[in-house]
Amino acid sequence: MIKAALDARGFAYFVDADDDVAGNFQGNLIYFFRLGERREILQIRAMMQHVFSVEDVPKLYEFCNTWNRDQLWPKAYVHVTDEGNAVVVGEVTTDWEHGVTPEQLDQVLLCGIATGCRMGEALGELKSGGSGPS
Numbered sequence: 001m002i003k004a005a006l007d008a009r010g011f012a013y014f015v016d017a018d019d020d021v022a023g024n025f026q027g028n029l030i031y032f033f034r035l036g037e038r039r040e041i042l043q044i045r046a047m048m049q050h051v052f053s054v055e056d057v058p059k060l061y062e063f064c065n066t067w068n069r070d071q072l073w074p075k076a077y078v079h080v081t082d083e084g085n086a087v088v089v090g091e092v093t094t095d096w097e098h099g100v101t102p103e104q105l106d107q108v109l110l111c112g113i114a115t116g117c118r119m120g121e122a123l124g125e126l127k128s129g130g131s132g133p134s
Contacts, residue, residue: 002032002042005106011113025113028120032109040097042105044112046074046090050123057086063126064088073115088123090116 013023027049035041064076074090092112
């Protein structure tokens, strides 16, 4: 259903070796994970294109706290990579234990993509010296 919904919107995507669906949206890598015992949970995880140094982590924590206070989606958090870079990840998670319609799936996919890209734009402003989320 995820691939069909993305196809219907004309969105480009790929399927990785773990059978996870992902795409590049405005430079941000966005994954569509099916989680849970019966794979009934959809998590849309946006890995932001903007990479920061570990010295920026306090600033990124402030960004995420402000974002999470002011925005409903996506939930934002800081991740320090094995290479010592700091990135922000956004997540929209939905539990469909009782099923989902194509329309509901389409709406959540659009929400995850659009809000993930909006967070990427705000991070771009932060990286270029702006104040972060608005």
